[in-house]
Amino acid sequence: MSTDTRGSWGSRFGFVLAAAGSAVGLGHIWRFPYVTGENGGAAFVILYILCVFMIGVPILFAELSLGRHSHKNPVGAIKAIAPTGVWKYLGYLGVATGLFILSYYTLIAGWTFGYIFKTLFQNPITFTEFSTNAPLNAFLYIIFLLMSIGVVYGGVQGGIERWSKILMPILPVILLFIIIYSLTLEGAMEGVRFYLRPDFSVITGETVMIALGQAFFANSLGMGAMITYGSYLNKNENIIAAGTIVVIFGIFISFLAGFAIFPAVFAMGQSPAAGPELVFVILPTIFELMPGGILIGTLFFLLLAIAALTSAISLLEVPVSFLIDERKMRRKVATWLVGGITLLFGIPSALSFGASDFFSNLPFWSGQSFFGMMDYIFGSIALPLGGMLFSIFVAWRWGLIGANKEISLGNASFLGIQSTVWGVIIKYICPIVIFGVFLYSTGIISL
Ligand code: TRP
Numbered sequence: 001m002s003t004d005t006r007g008s009w010g011s012r013f014g015f016v017l018a019a020a021g022s023a024v025g026l027g028h029i030w031r032f033p034y035v036t037g038e039n040g041g042a043a044f045v046i047l048y049i050l051c052v053f054m055i056g057v058p059i060l061f062a063e064l065s066l067g068r069h070s071h072k073n074p075v076g077a078i079k080a081i082a083p084t085g086v087w088k089y090l091g092y093l094g095v096a097t098g099l100f101i102l103s104y105y106t107l108i109a110g111w112t113f114g115y116i117f118k119t120l121f122q123n124p125i126t127f128t129e130f131s132t133n134a135p136l137n138a139f140l141y142i143i144f145l146l147m148s149i150g151v152v153y154g155g156v157q158g159g160i161e162r163w164s165k166i167l168m169p170i171l172p173v174i175l176l177f178i179i180i181y182s183l184t185l186e187g188a189m190e191g192v193r194f195y196l197r198p199d200f201s202v203i204t205g206e207t208v209m210i211a212l213g214q215a216f217f218a219n220s221l222g223m224g225a226m227i228t229y230g231s232y233l234n235k236n237e238n239i240i241a242a243g244t245i246v247v248i249f250g251i252f253i254s255f256l257a258g259f260a261i262f263p264a265v266f267a268m269g270q271s272p273a274a275g276p277e278l279v280f281v282i283l284p285t286i287f288e289l290m291p292g293g294i295l296i297g298t299l300f301f302l303l304l305a306i307a308a309l310t311s312a313i314s315l316l317e318v319p320v321s322f323l324i325d326e327r328k329m330r331r332k333v334a335t336w337l338v339g340g341i342t343l344l345f346g347i348p349s350a351l352s353f354g355a356s357d358f359f360s361n362l363p364f365w366s367g368q369s370f371f372g373m374m375d376y377i378f379g380s381i382a383l384p385l386g387g388m389l390f391s392i393f394v395a396w397r398w399g400l401i402g403a404n405k406e407i408s409l410g411n412a413s414f415l416g417i418q419s420t421v422w423g424v425i426i427k428y429i430c431p432i433v434i435f436g437v438f439l440y441s442t443g444i445i446s447l
Pocket of ligand 1: 022023024025026027028101216217218219220221222223225311312314315383
């Protein structure tokens with residue numbers, strides 16, 4: 001197997017930062033605080049952490065080992081184990097999901113980029129004016145897409161690993177700076193209390209489902225991003241250790257993001273349950289009122305843009321690695337091709353915040369926006385579905401013996417009790433629990 005020609009990580013540290021870069025993105029800093037705010041605060045945080053460790057971590061190990069086993073993209077990884085039959089479509093589902101999530105993820109990422117300058121230059125444009133301005137959105141979209149293309153263009157070590165090493169360490173530093181500021185505001189402790197004091201009476205079946213969905217999105221699970229990143233790992237790497245570090249880093253950043261946001265929200269008398277607009281509507285008003293808010297606000301959106309970039313490249317890398325491995329395309333050609341398709345699907349998303357009536361209120365999708373439809377299909381359904389099928393594939397088709405052998409290559413101690421626990425979770429608990437999530441998110445069951 002020539003891992004050299006298709007790229008590999010330069011070091012374990014490089015892999016961990018790249019994988020953490022994929023995981024930590026808008027999902028942690030934009031989505032996590034607002035779903036936490038909408039779902040009651042501390043109790044939701046505890047539930048989320050449980051979901052990550054019970055379901056997310058076992059699936060992460062499954063994806064990483066599947067990738068490293070074959071040194072291939074999701075389609076190739078599955079074909080290496082099941083050369084014929086329908087399983088390969090699971091790989092295609094992953095590749096397509098990556099492409100489609102990227103198409104709307106880039107839009108939000110472009111906004112974070114635009115908001116850096118809006119905040120810095122104190123541009124008074126409102127969020128509605130901003131999101132309905134088609135030329136502005138197109139411009140920001142293309143800029144952000146070009147940055148992602150630029151990184152992926154450079155390949156695994158020279159692009160993804162190199163930029164993750166540069167960008168990722170900046171994240172916690174900016175975040176800590178904002179937290180200190182946020183905590184010193186008058187009334188900040190109200191927010192800390194909301195965030196840290198659990199009230200379990202607010203937990204419902206629905207909350208559990210939302211926490212599980214967040215565990216997938218935030219940890220880049222369910223579409224083969226981690227298969228692809230695992231495929232660049234050397235055989236002597238410890239998948240368990242590296243994977244665990246990635247997840248813990250992600251939880252740490254999510255946790256910090258809450259500390260940056262809730263104290264400020266409460267100090268300014270705003271509602272923590274503002275929804276997806278928390279970051280783009282509520283925070284800018286807070287930054288305007290705060291002393292020093294311009295600097296803090298600018299830093300905050302810079303932070304979001306960096307986090308989004310290292311995530312977007314992992315979404316882009318999945319279809320690119322597919323085209324390189326399976327279609328023998330050159331990396332540069334593949335990157336431009338996938339970037340072009342992304343842009344094509346991004347246009348209707350960009351127009352769906354009021355710029356186009358049709359895409360803002362799809363007649364065939366009960367009047368929801370194109371963006372909402374994409375996020376629902378690919379963010380809410382395809383990820384849990386993919387995660388469930390990956391766990392079934394690994395446990396029942398590949399078999400736990402093969403998977404255990406792969407994981408133990410860099411970690412001999414895995415073969416004891418650890419592999420037994422993991423085996424039970426991946427074989428039974430993951431498929432069953434995720435099936436519940438799936439039924440819920442498609443509306444087949446409601447709780
Ligand atoms: N995890 C990223 C975030 O939190 C988004 C992301 C990157 C992702 N790659 C993914 C989500 C793969 C699902 C699957 O923003």
